[in-house]
Amino acid sequence: MNFNGLHLKTQQHFLNQMKVKQIQVSGVQSPETARARxxxxxxxxxxxxxxxxxxxxxxxxxxxxxxxxxxxxxxxxAFTVFSFEKPIDSSNVSPEHWKLxxxxxxxxxxxxxxxxxxxxxxxxxxxASALSFMLEGLNKPVILTGAQxxxxxxxxxxxxxxxxxxxxAAAKRDGCAIVPEVCIYFDYELLRGNRSKKVESxxxxxxDSGNYPALAKAGVKIDYNYGAIRKMDKRELALHTKLxxxxxxxxxxxxxxxxxxxxxxxxxxxxxxILETYGSGNAPTIPWLITSLEQAVKRGVIVVNVSQCPGGxxxxxxxxxxxxxxxxxxxxxxxxTTEAALTKLMVLLGSYDAETCKRLVEQNLAGELSS
Ligand code: ASP
Numbered sequence: 001m002n003f004n005g006l007h008l009k010t011q012q013h014f015l016n017q018m019k020v021k022q023i024q025v026s027g028v029q030s031p032e033t034a035r036a037r038x039x040x041x042x043x044x045x046x047x048x049x050x051x052x053x054x055x056x057x058x059x060x061x062x063x064x065x066x067x068x069x070x071x072x073x074x075x076x077x078a079f080t081v082f083s084f085e086k087p088i089d090s091s092n093v094s095p096e097h098w099k100l101x102x103x104x105x106x107x108x109x110x111x112x113x114x115x116x117x118x119x120x121x122x123x124x125x126x127x128a129s130a131l132s133f134m135l136e137g138l139n140k141p142v143i144l145t146g147a148q149x150x151x152x153x154x155x156x157x158x159x160x161x162x163x164x165x166x167x168x169a170a171a172k173r174d175g176c177a178i179v180p181e182v183c184i185y186f187d188y189e190l191l192r193g194n195r196s197k198k199v200e201s202x203x204x205x206x207x208d209s210g211n212y213p214a215l216a217k218a219g220v221k222i223d224y225n226y227g228a229i230r231k232m233d234k235r236e237l238a239l240h241t242k243l244x245x246x247x248x249x250x251x252x253x254x255x256x257x258x259x260x261x262x263x264x265x266x267x268x269x270x271x272x273x274i275l276e277t278y279g280s281g282n283a284p285t286i287p288w289l290i291t292s293l294e295q296a297v298k299r300g301v302i303v304v305n306v307s308q309c310p311g312g313x314x315x316x317x318x319x320x321x322x323x324x325x326x327x328x329x330x331x332x333x334x335x336x337t338t339e340a341a342l343t344k345l346m347v348l349l350g351s352y353d354a355e356t357c358k359r360l361v362e363q364n365l366a367g368e369l370s371s
Contacts, residue, residue: 018096019085020104023063027073034078036113036170041104043097044087045120047158049150057150059087068151069159077170080108090120090127095243095346098130105135105142106239114141114169114177118162121146121198121206124184128193130343132182132366137235141169142182144193148204157204161186164218171222181230181367183215190216194340194368197310210311211335211370230367242350244271247342251276251308258288265296271354272302272345274338275330281305281314282321290324297329302358306333306341313370331362333369340368
C-alpha cells in the first residue's frame with residue numbers, strides 16, 4: 001500500500017475510535033432528588049481494564065460500574081455517563097479527543113454541577129492542560145482521574161480515586177462550585193491540571209505539581225486549600241477547539257549536535273518550539289545553537305524556554321548562559337510544565353496571529369504560570 005493509503009487507514013482507525021455514546025447506569029439517584037448532577041466521561045486507561053475469557057486485559061463495559069462500585073449509589077448524586085465508543089489507552093490520545101471532551105462538557109454544561117473524566121494516566125497531564133485552555137471562562141469543576149491498578153484488582157486505587165473525584169466535582173460552598181477549574185485527583189491529592197506531571201508509574205502517587213501547592217488533600221475529610229484554588233470566572237464559557245500542533249519539543253542535552261538541532265528548525269511548517277533547558281533556563285552558549293535560535297525567531301518561529309527541572313522557574317538573564325537566549329528572542333516559559341506550554345501553544349496558534357500568541361504565551365491564562 002502506498003504512503004497515502006496507509007495514512008488514510010491510520011486516520012480512519014483513529015476516527016472510528018472518536019465517538020462517544022451515552023450509557024445508562026441503573027440504581028443511582030434521580031436528578032430530581034439528587035444533591036448534585038455530575039457528568040462522567042469514560043475514555044479508557046487502566047482504570048476500566050478487566051479480563052476476557054482468555055485472561056487478557058480489555059476495557060470493561062462502563063454500564064457495569066455500579067456492580068464494581070456499589071457505594072456509588074450512596075453519594076446522593078445523579079449521573080449522566082458518556083463513554084468513548086472504543087475506550088483507548090491514553091498513549092493514543094490526540095487533540096481530536098480533546099475536542100470531543102470539550103464538546104461534551106460544553107453541550108451539557110448548564111445541566112450539570114461538575115464533570116469527571118476517567119482517563120489513562122500516561123497522558124492525563126496533557127489532557128488536563130489542554131482542557132484548561134480550551135474551556136475559557138470555566139466555572140465548574142472538571143476533575144480527571146484514573147488508576148494505577150484496574151478496578152477489578154482487589155488492591156486497586158480506582159475506587160477511592162473515582163469516589164473522591166465525584167465528591168469534589170459535586171462540592172459547593174454558598175451555592176458555587178468549590179473548585180471551578182480543571183484538576184487531576186489522584187492518590188488523595190487534588191492538583192491543578194495544568195501544573196501537573198506524571199512522575200511515577202509503579203507507585204500510587206502518580207502525579208505531582210512541583211510548582212504549585214495541592215488544591216485539596218483527602219483524608220477523613222477533604223481539606224480544600226481555598227487560597228490556591230482559582231476564583232470563579234466572571235466570563236461565560238467560551239470554547240477553543242481549533243488546535244494547531246505545528247510544534248516541536250527540543251530537549252537540550254550535553255553533546256547535542258548541530259545536525260539534530262538543524263533537523264528540527266529546518267522544518268518549514270514549524271510554528272513554535274518548546275526549548276527544554278537546564279535549571280533556571282540555561283543553555284550552552286555554543287555559537288551555532290544561538291544562531292539557529294536567532295534565525296528561527298527571525299523566520300517567525302515562537303521559541304519558548306521551559307526548564308527540565310520539575311520545580312523552580314526560568315529566569316532568562318540570571319546567568320550568562322540564558323542571557324544569550326533572551327537576546328536571540330526566546331520567550332520565557334517561567335514555571336510552566338512542558339505539558340502546559342505545549343497545549344497552550346496549540347490553543348493559541350489555533351486561535352490567534354503570531355504576535356498575539358507571543359504576547360499571550362508569557363501571560364498567565366488559566367493558572368498555569370506564576371507571573
Ligand atoms: N497506559 C495506560 C494509559 O495511560 C496507563 C494508565 O492508565 O495508568 O492509558
